[in-house]
Amino acid sequence: MKPHPALLAALALPALWLAAGIFTNERALSAAPEWRIPITGYDPRDPLRGRFISFSYDWTISGDPALCQDPAQCRLCLETTPAGISATITAVPTDCPHPVDPKLSAIDIRQGFGPAAETRFNSRIFVSETSAPALETQLRQGPMTVVAALAPDGRLINRRLEPAG
Structure with missing residues (x-):
């Protein structure tokens, strides 16, 4: 047949x-351009055995955090400043050279409470079993940076962790 x-x-x-x-x-x-963004919020006492590490981006935030109550209507405009990485919260559509879409990037937006309410942008990165021991040592030694690619569609893709500096 x-x-x-x-x-x-x-x-x-x-x-x-x-x-x-x-x-x-x-x-x-x-x-896609790579961004080196300082991170915070991980627990270096946690033993790593090949899993996700959750963290918060440690960037300077400006703009109105209330815009991010609906992640589909929120964009972050990244820029490099002398003080580090700055993220300006803007509404959709935005005229920004480096826009980040929190929804496409799977960024969890946490609104702070109280007078010093600070909005946190949380993410995670997978750590394989083979690289976990070396990364665990680095996490205990000092601050870390996530190397992330910013795709043309606004996705911020975490590629790897490395020591800050």
């Missing part, structure tokens, strides 16, 4: 579509 060309095309088309999507995404990420 001879396979029908339409059947072969129907079976191959989803795989080709998936491969094209992966290629496009990888090409965009390889050209």
